[in-house]
Amino acid sequence: MSAVLVTWRRTLGRARNLYSTALAVGGFLAVAGAIFAFTFADADGGRLPLFAIWALSVSQTLPALAAFLAMDVWSDERHSGRIDMLLTVAVRERDYVLGKFLGVWTMAMAAVLIFAVSSVVFLLAFAPSALAGADSAGLLQALFALAVQGALWCAVSVALSAMCRHAAAAAFASVVLTVALPRGIWAGLMAWSPEGRPAFGEMPLDAFAVDVASGFVPVGVCAVYLLLAAVILFIAAKCVASLRLVGRGAFPLRLSVGFTLLLSLAFAVLASRLALRLDKTLDLSAEGASSAFSARTRSILAESSGDITATCFLSRSDVRFREVGRLLRALKRASEETGGARFEIRFVDPRWDVGAAERLVRRGVATESLVFEKGHRMAALPLADGIGERACAATVRRLTTHPPRRMIYWTVGHGESGFGVYDAFGMSDIARDLAREGYSHAPIDLTAVGQVPDDCALILVAGARDDLSRAELGLLDSYLRGGGRLLVLTSAAHEGGLASLLSAWGIRPLAAQPVVGAKTISGSDVIVSSFADHAVSSSLRGSRIVLERPVAFAPSVAAAGADGADRIDFTPVARVGTSALAVAVERGASAGADLAIRPTRIVAVGDAGFVLNGQLAARANANRDFFLNCVAYLAGTDAPGSGGAEAGVLSSGMDRSARMRHALVSAAVLPGVVFLVMVAVTLRRRHRA
Amino acid sequence: MIEVRNLAFTYRRQPVLRDVSFVVSPGETVSVVGANGAGKTTLLRVLATLAVPDSGTVMIDGQDALSRPLRYRRQLGYLPERVALYEDMKVRDYLQYRATLKGEPAKRVRRRISEAVEMCRIGDLMRTSIHWLSAGLRKRVALADALLLRPRVLLLDDFLAGLDHDMRMAAGEILSNAASFSSVIVTGHELWDFAKWTSRFLVLRDGVIAAKVETAGLEPSVLRERVEDAMSGGAR
Numbered sequence: 001m002s003a004v005l006v007t008w009r010r011t012l013g014r015a016r017n018l019y020s021t022a023l024a025v026g027g028f029l030a031v032a033g034a035i036f037a038f039t040f041a042d043a044d045g046g047r048l049p050l051f052a053i054w055a056l057s058v059s060q061t062l063p064a065l066a067a068f069l070a071m072d073v074w075s076d077e078r079h080s081g082r083i084d085m086l087l088t089v090a091v092r093e094r095d096y097v098l099g100k101f102l103g104v105w106t107m108a109m110a111a112v113l114i115f116a117v118s119s120v121v122f123l124l125a126f127a128p129s130a131l132a133g134a135d136s137a138g139l140l141q142a143l144f145a146l147a148v149q150g151a152l153w154c155a156v157s158v159a160l161s162a163m164c165r166h167a168a169a170a171a172f173a174s175v176v177l178t179v180a181l182p183r184g185i186w187a188g189l190m191a192w193s194p195e196g197r198p199a200f201g202e203m204p205l206d207a208f209a210v211d212v213a214s215g216f217v218p219v220g221v222c223a224v225y226l227l228l229a230a231v232i233l234f235i236a237a238k239c240v241a242s243l244r245l246v247g248r249g250a251f252p253l254r255l256s257v258g259f260t261l262l263l264s265l266a267f268a269v270l271a272s273r274l275a276l277r278l279d280k281t282l283d284l285s286a287e288g289a290s291s292a293f294s295a296r297t298r299s300i301l302a303e304s305s306g307d308i309t310a311t312c313f314l315s316r317s318d319v320r321f322r323e324v325g326r327l328l329r330a331l332k333r334a335s336e337e338t339g340g341a342r343f344e345i346r347f348v349d350p351r352w353d354v355g356a357a358e359r360l361v362r363r364g365v366a367t368e369s370l371v372f373e374k375g376h377r378m379a380a381l382p383l384a385d386g387i388g389e390r391a392c393a394a395t396v397r398r399l400t401t402h403p404p405r406r407m408i409y410w411t412v413g414h415g416e417s418g419f420g421v422y423d424a425f426g427m428s429d430i431a432r433d434l435a436r437e438g439y440s441h442a443p444i445d446l447t448a449v450g451q452v453p454d455d456c457a458l459i460l461v462a463g464a465r466d467d468l469s470r471a472e473l474g475l476l477d478s479y480l481r482g483g484g485r486l487l488v489l490t491s492a493a494h495e496g497g498l499a500s501l502l503s504a505w506g507i508r509p510l511a512a513q514p515v516v517g518a519k520t521i522s523g524s525d526v527i528v529s530s531f532a533d534h535a536v537s538s539s540l541r542g543s544r545i546v547l548e549r550p551v552a553f554a555p556s557v558a559a560a561g562a563d564g565a566d567r568i569d570f571t572p573v574a575r576v577g578t579s580a581l582a583v584a585v586e587r588g589a590s591a592g593a594d595l596a597i598r599p600t601r602i603v604a605v606g607d608a609g610f611v612l613n614g615q616l617a618a619r620a621n622a623n624r625d626f627f628l629n630c631v632a633y634l635a636g637t638d639a640p641g642s643g644g645a646e647a648g649v650l651s652s653g654m655d656r657s658a659r660m661r662h663a664l665v666s667a668a669v670l671p672g673v674v675f676l677v678m679v680a681v682t683l684r685r686r687h688r689a
Numbered sequence: 690m691i692e693v694r695n696l697a698f699t700y701r702r703q704p705v706l707r708d709v710s711f712v713v714s715p716g717e718t719v720s721v722v723g724a725n726g727a728g729k730t731t732l733l734r735v736l737a738t739l740a741v742p743d744s745g746t747v748m749i750d751g752q753d754a755l756s757r758p759l760r761y762r763r764q765l766g767y768l769p770e771r772v773a774l775y776e777d778m779k780v781r782d783y784l785q786y787r788a789t790l791k792g793e794p795a796k797r798v799r800r801r802i803s804e805a806v807e808m809c810r811i812g813d814l815m816r817t818s819i820h821w822l823s824a825g826l827r828k829r830v831a832l833a834d835a836l837l838l839r840p841r842v843l844l845l846d847d848f849l850a851g852l853d854h855d856m857r858m859a860a861g862e863i864l865s866n867a868a869s870f871s872s873v874i875v876t877g878h879e880l881w882d883f884a885k886w887t888s889r890f891l892v893l894r895d896g897v898i899a900a901k902v903e904t905a906g907l908e909p910s911v912l913r914e915r916v917e918d919a920m921s922g923g924a925r
Contacts, residue, residue: 003790082774084739085774085831246700246741247700247705247743249699249742686777
């Protein structure tokens with residue numbers, strides 16, 4: 001048996017008999033569990049893949065675990081004097097170092113595996129929807145990233161243990177070097193230049209974990225991690241060997257060792273720079289990323305044809321670079337799978353690719369944009385507006401088809417939310433989505449116009465606080481009688497005087513009726529996940545919308561009384577229990593196509609603010625899709641296929657209580673159980689001895 | 690045969706060993722004695738490759754041992770002055786670990802262990818955890834470790850310290866057995882005991898070999914007197 005293997009077994013065997021191992025593993029599981037639980041909750045609604053969040057949580061804790069597992073592998077040998085017994089055996093120091101390193105690394109990886117298995121089990125119990133939507137290969141990729149990072153942390157910790165006589169000093173030095181120093185420098189940079197984050201890029205250690213877990217493996221960075229680990233182990237072996245360099249006669253040897261260490265450090269720096277310069281990213285994201293696109297996006301891509309060039313005009317060090325790169329690659333793969341257009345992806349860094357950057361600028365493209373080109377047509381998406389699957393899909397559709405522009409008029413003068421307002425209470429986000437979908441929008445003051453313009457696709461009354469005048473109601477009513485379309489967002493406090501109009505069209509708001517049996521996150525909101533089989537809502541199955549203190553609706557007498565062409569179809573499109581929180585009515589649809597009657601359509605949603613900027617940004621929900629579906633239904637431009645929640649968006653489906661339980665189990669129960677089991681095993685072994 | 694020539698060692702500008710030369714033949718046991726700080730332990734640490742001499746050579750069968758340390762260590766058994774073992778292991782596991790670490794093939798490990806255990810009389814300790822052993826018993830376990838692979842050079846530092854009366858009596862037998870395959874160098878202060886087993890005394894004083902006293906043909910009391918006289922530099 002080789003000395004490496006013997007030392008590896010001995011390191012593992014000794015660790016099993018130490019209470020400090022149980023403490024280190026228990027502490028690691030507790031901290032990583034807490035970070036994961038809270039990061040997972042915060043990332044709800046974000047685009048970070050589930051296992052990238054998981055890898056990020058472990059990545060931040062792994063250096064400390066390595067430090068505590070490795071703190072005494074050499075320092076204890078030195079402190080106790082056993083080092084003499086080791087150094088007089090015919091074994092090379094590098095074999096000892098390698099064996100001890102492998103022992104520490106094995107223990108660290110075992111702890112990571114325990115955490116991985118427990119995380120999956122807990123997700124199955126608390127957030128099965130998040131796990132179902134995750135790419136299962138992501139876990140293996142995350143483990144690979146942690147194994148590579150763990151190798152470096154374990155090497156550093158073993159080396160510092162070889163340099164220190166006391167375990168505590170070794171652990172302290174390791175934690176300072178692998179946790180406090182890099183993260184402290186990063187925090188310092190951020191504090192020094194808070195606006196400079198895009199220029200600095202992501203925290204490199206975190207970025208590596210996220211990238212690999214997302215399926216993008218930077219080979220050069222992996223090589224740097226392993227190279228640094230090897231050089232540090234070499235230094236550790238030299239440190240151990242130098243323990244015998246006692247006496248004046250060893251002076252030339254000590255000089256030689258010092259020179260060798262300097263050379264090895266210089267080699268490591270140069271080789272690392274070369275590896276980073278030649279870095280090549282392997283794309284292992286497989287089918288997961290593209291199949292995660294919504295049916296709507298896939299449908300748009302399937303209908304596209306020809307060659308589309310997608311250019312990411314952004315600095316490679318920008319914090320958004322990786323995310324945009326992932327999105328474009330996934331878009332390309334989805335288009336290939338659906339038989340759509342052939343995508344060519346280009347990355348233009350304004351600092352380095354000067355020629356290409358100049359060409360783009362001459363065409364009027366600003367930096368930090370995503371540019372789609374098909375033939376002579378071009379569309380640029382500023383990254384400042386936020387880039388996602390929906391924006392890309394809408395742009396592709398705009399490039400490949402010529403949808404008619406439809407005009408949406410939104411009423412003003414009654415305290416309604418405005419499309420031009422950019423704060424949390426405005427609707428600028430959804431206005432941008434409407435523009436991408438090919439709609440135009442303009443305010444309309446019903447008191448100032450004699451009639452609704454002819455190009456009106458629909459009228460939106462978004463949370464009128466003051467009652468509409470009788471004249472305005474009359475104008476709306478006559479518009480509806482002519483086959484008009486109305487979208488009403490109303491609230492319990494302010495129904496805008498629309499109750500009479502809505503009642504005439506079959507909708508009766510129930511302002512005083514509480515919603516019973518609803519799931520909630522904050523206590524005041526209601527999670528709606530029951531949707532009718534209707535053009536507005538059928539695509540939302542499996543998703544959820546969040547409404548704040550919603551109003552319920554019921555069919556009015558008008559909905560039951562009429563027949564024939566005047567028959568009103570009342571559909572509760574979104575509901576909780578028996579409470580219909582969003583309804584769609586249609587009159588005239590059953591009259592027959594030969595009569596060429598344009599049916600009147602009204603959609604009423606019981607929350608005036610469900611697509612306000614603040615609500616859309618708050619957490620994962622399908623509010624945006626629901627609104628766009630309503631608009632498409634009313635404007636008669638039903639979106640192809642189903643919308644559903646935006647693909648790649650993490651949705652935990654957990655309410656506040658589930659989040660608390662998840663955090664408690666991850667951060668306290670599991671670590672406690674593992675700690676007690678390990679202590680029991682150690683006690684038993686000691687008792688037997 | 691181990692041959693030490695003109696060995697010198699300086700630690701923090703203080704000369705600890707100066708011009709030390711001696712030869713130990715196969716089957717011979719040599720005692721290195723001297724007052725505290727005379728350089729006994731340092732001499733053994735240099736011979737065990739735990740320190741680097743300023744000058745001088747250590748030859749094993751005519752070959753420079755220090756220039757090929759890995760090969761030399763394969764022929765070396767070393768019992769340090771301060772015995773430190775793995776507290777969490779049982780004696781059997783410890784010896785097995787050490788034999789495997791020293792590169793002994795698995796099929797011969799058991800035989801090597803049983804030989805060493807028999808020589809050191811620790812057969813009844815095999816299942817005991819080292820944590821519970823006294824200092825003397827630990828020294829016996831460490832001695833068994835040093836003898837495991839039948840080394841050609843056996844270095845025993847302060848060998849008899851901490852051993853009980855019975856074990857001291859048995860030490861002669863252990864050394865004579867070890868001498869059948871080793872050149873043995875022991876250090877310590879137990880002149881009376883050493884006089885019974887060793888063929889020669891090397892008396893170290895201030896890092897210099899002050900005297901080499903052959904034990905053959907001398908009465909123990911005369912021998913002891915000569916050695917002590919050499920140790921004190923003729924002041925007695």
